[in-house]
Amino acid sequence: MGVSALAMNGDLKTISDETIAELETALRGQLLLPQSEGYDEARTIWNAMIDRRPALVARCAGAADVIRAVRFAADDETQVYGLATSVGINSTTGIAGLTLGGGFGWLSRKHGLTIDNLRSADVVTADGKLVTASESENPDLFWGIRGGGGNFGVVTSFELDVHPVGPEVLSGLVVHPASAAREVMEFYRGFASDLPEDLNVWMVLRKAPPLPFLPEEVHGTEIVILAAFYAGDMVDGERALKPLRDFGTPIADAIGPHPFTGWQAAFDPLLTPGARNYWKSHNFTDLPDGLIDAALDYAGRLPSDQTEIFFGRLGGAVNEVAPDATAYPHRDAEYVMNVHARWDTAAEDEKCVAWAREYFAASAPYATGGVYVNFVPDGESPLAEAYGPNYERLVEVKRKYDPKNLFRLNQNITP
Numbered sequence: 001m002g003v004s005a006l007a008m009n010g011d012l013k014t015i016s017d018e019t020i021a022e023l024e025t026a027l028r029g030q031l032l033l034p035q036s037e038g039y040d041e042a043r044t045i046w047n048a049m050i051d052r053r054p055a056l057v058a059r060c061a062g063a064a065d066v067i068r069a070v071r072f073a074a075d076d077e078t079q080v081y082g083l084a085t086s087v088g089i090n091s092t093t094g095i096a097g098l099t100l101g102g103g104f105g106w107l108s109r110k111h112g113l114t115i116d117n118l119r120s121a122d123v124v125t126a127d128g129k130l131v132t133a134s135e136s137e138n139p140d141l142f143w144g145i146r147g148g149g150g151n152f153g154v155v156t157s158f159e160l161d162v163h164p165v166g167p168e169v170l171s172g173l174v175v176h177p178a179s180a181a182r183e184v185m186e187f188y189r190g191f192a193s194d195l196p197e198d199l200n201v202w203m204v205l206r207k208a209p210p211l212p213f214l215p216e217e218v219h220g221t222e223i224v225i226l227a228a229f230y231a232g233d234m235v236d237g238e239r240a241l242k243p244l245r246d247f248g249t250p251i252a253d254a255i256g257p258h259p260f261t262g263w264q265a266a267f268d269p270l271l272t273p274g275a276r277n278y279w280k281s282h283n284f285t286d287l288p289d290g291l292i293d294a295a296l297d298y299a300g301r302l303p304s305d306q307t308e309i310f311f312g313r314l315g316g317a318v319n320e321v322a323p324d325a326t327a328y329p330h331r332d333a334e335y336v337m338n339v340h341a342r343w344d345t346a347a348e349d350e351k352c353v354a355w356a357r358e359y360f361a362a363s364a365p366y367a368t369g370g371v372y373v374n375f376v377p378d379g380e381s382p383l384a385e386a387y388g389p390n391y392e393r394l395v396e397v398k399r400k401y402d403p404k405n406l407f408r409l410n411q412n413i414t415p
């Protein structure tokens with residue numbers, strides 16, 4: 001593919017220099033700003049009647065560049081207008097797989113899952129036809145793609161509701177040492193049980209990464225992180241987060257106003273591609289003592305520096321939707337836990353996978369039995385568990401849209 005120019009409009013003042021620099025580094029082709037040499041040439045097109053001045057011009061040197069530029073525009077363009085939709089907690093996670101499995105993140109307690117914001121999608125089905133799925137067109141397919149994954153076709157576009165968010169939001173991390181882990185977990189259980197919908201707090205047990213806001217002597221030691229995000233007014237957020245910030249003696253408190261796009265990218269550096277990863281997951285309605293005991297036990301013997309156990313807070317708007325309204329059924333889950341083993345070399349595979357499986361088993365007695373399909377290693381959990389009472393209806397939709405199971409290299413619903 002030759003070089004193609006992709007122009008992005010918007011107000012550059014609301015996009016940080018770091019964000020622009022990241023895009024520039026990620027592209028194989030050139031990124032041109034109004035002050036860049038070559039900008040005028042790149043923005044000028046054949047018809048002199050059209051004289052536009054895009055905020056950025058990405059001169060893409062291949063499909064990967066186009067993907068990066070489109071993703072950048074989709075993430076950041078809405079924020080130029082102070083708008084966003086509910087997506088995952090990282091900026092690097094693909095929107096398609098995330099949406100098709102459900103999709104939750106910082107905004108979910110206020111605005112629901114990504115699928116709860118989905119108005120329509122264009123889908124190429126197994127017979128090669130492009131169809132629209134929405135409440136009014138092919139509603140059975142629309143129901144199925146909201147949680148049923150890539151089983152019914154290839155989605156070429158999503159139409160999603162957006163909401164006022166930021167551009168600055170109160171967000172950040174409070175970090176405690178492992179010596180206080182039990183008290184922090186018990187505090188979190190009480191605090192997180194009664195949050196306003198604007199507030200979300202996730203808890204992570206792991207070893208301290210070498211982040212600049214953490215003292216050097218802490219790097220590599222076990223810590224508990226409370227990652228907090230407030231979707232609404234900053235002053236209300238300060239008030240809502242006060243008990244969390246007042247609790248105990250944290251190693252660091254890095255909560256403050258951050259650009260929403262920056263917060264969305266905050267964990268990206270810890271999750272770069274190329275490492276070996278193995279995930280297991282449970283849903284919980286609460287965090288009983290036995291679960292806290294198990295988490296502390298396994299967090300005390302993490303198999304690698306990058307491994308973590310996180311508890312994501314759901315509830316709020318997510319659970320206001322009926323379990324059978326979409327294919328995603330877990331509208332009772334208040335917490336989702338991801339046991340995320342992550343390491344670098346094949347020699348560590350056995351140790352890390354075994355640790356994750358053992359902790360998964362130790363925490364199973366406290367779980368709902370349901371599991372988020374996007375957090376399941378392929379083929380490891382029966383899909384009936386992921387979909388519960390919605391499974392039979394998914395099979396019917398599969399029989400209608402993909403009776404020969406063309407789309408089967410996925411979390412497969414067999415027709």
Ligand SMILES: Cc1cc2nc3c(=O)[nH]c(=O)nc-3n(C[C@H](O)[C@H](O)[C@H](O)COP(=O)(O)OP(=O)(O)OC[C@H]3O[C@@H](n4cnc5c(N)ncnc54)[C@H](O)[C@@H]3O)c2cc1C
Pocket residue numbers: 087088089090093094095096097098099100101102103104105149150151153154155156271374375409410411
């Ligand atoms: C670092 C990281 C962080 C994550 N954080 C979150 C989180 O905060 N919240 C959350 O909900 N999930 C999270 N996830 C899980 C995530 O939702 C899944 O990994 C999801 O599959 C990612 O989507 P993708 O498009 O990148 O997937 P891919 O790996 O590209 O695809 C996965 C599957 O999705 C289907 N698929 C993908 N694109 C299409 C399409 N266009 N049409 C039809 N089917 C398609 C296919 O079946 C494909 O096999 C995270 C994952 C990672 C790796």
